[in-house]
Amino acid sequence: MITPIKLYRAPKSGHCHRVELMLAFLDLPYETIDLDMANGAHKAPDFLQISPFGLVPAIDDGGYTLADSNAILVYLANTYAKDTGWLLSDPKAAAEVQRWLTVAADNIYAGPCAARLVKVFGVPLDHAASVTKAHDLFKIMDSHLSTRAWLATDQITIADIAGYSYIAHAPEGGVDLVPYPNIRAWLGRVEAQPGFVAMAASPIPELA
Known part of the structure; x- marks a missing residue:
């Protein structure tokens, strides 16, 4: 066992x-x-x-x-899960995965994550700046996802897992996902994966 x-x-x-x-x-x-x-x-x-x-x-x-x-x-x-596609050994594919892990640690953290920290947990950060950073990121991501199903390769990888949670819960931080249909479709694909578990939700604030 x-x-x-x-x-x-x-x-x-x-x-x-x-x-x-x-x-x-x-x-x-x-x-x-x-x-x-x-x-x-x-x-x-x-x-x-x-x-x-x-x-x-x-x-x-x-x-x-x-x-x-x-x-x-x-x-x-x-x-x-070695050699199953979640983390690829091909140098170019591995680099694409790493690029999105960096986005998760930087842009996602400074944008939708930070905005949610303010609204859900009362952390004293600049909410307006965080929302702006989130929309700057989402515009790029929505364009990126307009021609592909997944962030890094042609199948789901840990890049998609690293990106999912804070983007899915961005509205809890006052960041509207309605303008980003390709991001919303991508979130749906992640949620359709076998075994998906949701994160505990928080109340969604009024959007400006």
Whole structure:
């Protein structure tokens, strides 16, 4: 019997949902451990042994611990789905995947993720600037997806998993997805994959 992978998470974190989505798509047994972030559980000494920077998500896979959502996606794909298309070894395809992982860590974080942090969690960031960055990103992505089904290659990869969660929940941050039909179609394709699990939703604010 395979020991379930422990996923340390905050249920409404898009970073954490990326990992849960990948675990579900790969049909891997996993156990979610929700941390009481408000009371500092992520800074407790025992958790810092797993995630030295005190960040979620983090996993414990039979004693191997790893934090950082994109790193975990790479690990899971290489360990449990090698040569299945989730993470490709062809240099050009691998580079395209990496490019979108960088977009997830930079543009998505600064745009739809940051806007949602303000509206859902009350984080003191510049909401207007985050919304502008989100729309700048979405215009490029919508054009990119006008001629293709997936972000990096001709099939779903971890690039799509890394991008999905915060974009799907962008309206919770006050970022309207209606002007972006190709992005909405892409979100639908991700959601149609066998094993899809949704992230806990938050109320959607009035859109300006």
